[in-house]
Amino acid sequence: QVQLVESGGGVVQAGGSLRLSCAASGRTFSSYIMGWFRQAPGKEREFVAAIPRSGGTTYYADSVKGRFTISRDNAKNTVYLQMNSLKPEDTAVYSCAADSGSTGSVRDYRRYDYWGQGTQVTVSS
Secondary structure (H helix, E strand, C coil), X not given: CCCEEEECCEEEECCCCEEEXXXXXXXXXXXCEXXXXXXXXXXXXXXXXXXXXXXXXXXXXXCCCCCEEEEEECCCCEEEEEECCCCHHHCXXXXXXXXXXXXXXXXXXXXXXEECCCEEEEEEC
8 A cells, every 4th residue: 555645736836847756555565556647627537647657658638738848756656747838727626646567558547446635836927
């Protein structure tokens, strides 16, 4: 089992940047595929990015590709989401999630076993 705690959210002007962190408990962090999702008020949860166990190929939603970068440091049990060129439509609660090895697309929230509590990101215009 793993516990996830996000940090780094806040209020930023359009065009600005934020870096979210997700710290994981336990000694098996490197065995999890990690993902970031977001949910805006009145909208469904949306895939943002995912990264395999040892890094390498990463996956992004079209809406954030070229602006956001997911990375992980297995020595620090942490996954990051660097968000640049933020837009008002990026405003949402961002949550990290851990997948122990389910089948299906990494973009599908249902494959993830553990979730953090989320951190609010607000982008003002």
